[in-house]
Structure formats: structure tokens, C-alpha cells
Amino acid sequence: MRMRIKAFAALTGVSVRTLHYYDEIGLLQPAAVDARTGYRFYDDRSLLRMQEILFYRELDFPLAAIAEILSAPEYDKTAAFAAQKQLLILKKERLERLIAALDAAMKGEIVMDAFDNSRFEQYKDEVRERWGGTAAYAEYAANAGRDPAALHEAAAGMERIMDDFAVCMQSGAAPDSAEAQALVRDLQAYITAHFYTCTDEILSGLGQMYTADERFRQNLDRRAPGTAAFIGKAIERSAET
Secondary structure (H helix, E strand, O other), rough: EEEHHHHHHHHOOOOHHHHHHHHHHHHHHOEOOOOOOOOOEEHHHHHHHHHHHHHHHHHHOOOOHHHHHHOOOOOOHHHHHHHHHHHHHHHHHHHHHHHHHHHHOOOOOOOOOHOOOOOHHHHHHHHHHHHHHHHHHHHHHOOOOHHHHHHHHHHHHHHHHHHHHHHHOOOOOOOOOOHHHHHHHHHHHHHHHOOOOOOOOHHHHHHHHHHHHHHHHHHHHHHOOOHHHHHHHHHHHHHHO
């Protein structure tokens, strides 16, 4: 099967803009590109690759981690699918415990063990250690703090927002565009909800840090060169409105 990018996007539920970004970072490249028209074509192997990516995204793996896992020399697709299945089973079991805890809470009962996500995180760490790039995961784990399960989930959400900024930039949008400014608001709200109250002043400081601090700049720019500067400028523009 061979299809154009719009058909592939419709089939997989992933936007054309995101597919362009996946191509840019080498996560999912077209099977072929017409040299004359520039049209991108995808095939069955592309679908299999996208399926693997979507499974990992469903499990909250950041894009950089997925790219490293899929490109690891020892990567075993069959074993990876088995690991993904186990992670999804653990995730399902936790959701079922949470639903049961809500039912109990409605009756006035208290059930705290439903929030224990240690088995899922332990198994997820094993997947990372087996196929992931150690440098990326070391950086990711360095911010785990006192509550690894909650902060792992929060960090994954931050990764998705930064990915969206990169996609927005790659689409040609300006830092003061409606799309970029909406992402700035999403970023501020997410930090407030999951880390600390992100005032306008703190947000402005973060925007400056993303470009001034080499570690942060490199981490953001691995999505696409210029991502850190784009986010910093978008935050700067938001302060002017």
C-alpha cells in the first residue's frame, strides 16, 4: 500500500504538521519523496512504525525516548510489543483500581492503595533500561524528586507541550501567532497545575532561561534547531499583550 501524506494522516489520526515534524527529527520518515513535486509517500512499513510510535506515546514516553528506543541496535519488535502490552495491562489495572476507589469514595470510604503506580513505573524503567538511550533517561530521571510516579507523568506532559511548540515553529507560525500564544498559555497553566504557581514573572524568567541556559537550550533544540529561541520569543511576546 502506498499513500500520500494526507491519506496517511487521516488513517493514523496524526496531523500532517506532526508528520512533517516526525520526518524532521528522524522519528518517522516517508517511504519515498517525489523529487519533482516534493510529495511524501508512506507505505505498510510506515504504518508499522507509526503503530509502534503511537503505542509508546499512549504510555507517555517522550518523543526523544521513543526515537532512541526504536533506533537501538538491540531493539526487538516482538519483545517490545510484549513489553508494551504488559505496560498497558498495568495501566488498565490501575485505572480499574481508581474507578473502584471512586466508587468507594462515593460511599464515604477511603482507599489509598489505588494511587500506587510503582509496578507500572518499575516496568517502564525496565523498558527504558533495555532499549533507551542512557543519557536521555538519566536526565529525565534526575528530576524525579520525592514522588517519581507523579513527576514522571508530569514531565511527560511537559515534553508533549515542548513537542507542540516545535511543531508550531516548523509549520511557519510566528512567536506572536495565535497558535504559539495558545501554547504559552497551555505551558503556564500546566506548570501551575503540576509543579508550582507559574506567575507571569516566573514565566518570563523561564523564557529567558530556555535560551540562556545551555542545558535547557540543547534539550529543547533536539526537537528542531531554534525551538528554545522560538519558545522564549513566544513567552516574551505574551508579556507584551
